[in-house]
Amino acid sequence: MRALPDPVGTVHEPAGAERATATLFPPGEALLSAIRGHHVGVHPLEKIAHRFGLLHQHRLARPVDECRCSSVELVLAVDVWVADRLPVPHPAATLHTETLGTVIDRLAEAQVRAYHLLMTVDPADPIVHAAWYRLAELVDGYTDLITEVTQRARRLPALRDRR
Secondary structure, three states, X not given: OOOEEOOOOOEEOOOOHHHHHHOOOOOHHHHHHHHHOOOOOOOHHHHHHHHHHHHHHHHHHOOOHHHHHHHHHHHHHHHHXXXXXXXXXXXXXXXXXXXXXXXXXXXXXXXXXHHXXXXXXXXXXXXHHHHHHHHHHHHHHHHHHHHHHHOOOEEOOOHHHHO
């Protein structure tokens, strides 16, 4: 769906565009649930988030280089899926420093780490609280990012910039 310029240069979205882009990205809670494997919805990004979760769980057991390659492939899968579906950013939209694939990868890594600490360290240990606090910050950052992208105020790095 492309934005249509009017004669004075103001951009108007076609009817229903805001509603369509609001469902483009799953909410942070859905990603967290998918990462943990509790509920993996039908959204393609939830399925990839679940694969990120499995990968990061595997890394806790055996951190090896083969895991890094898988992470790069999953980041690319997210970025390719997103590239064709992003709304056209406003000309004054600011550039985000990371792709959405990288953001979801960090979110998955943080959740797996926080849960692992909760299960293996005294829950009163400050490191557990810090891990969960960091996860909450990342979820807030993801939510802010997808809101700004759907409102066309933020743009993501172009896929071609990464090749």
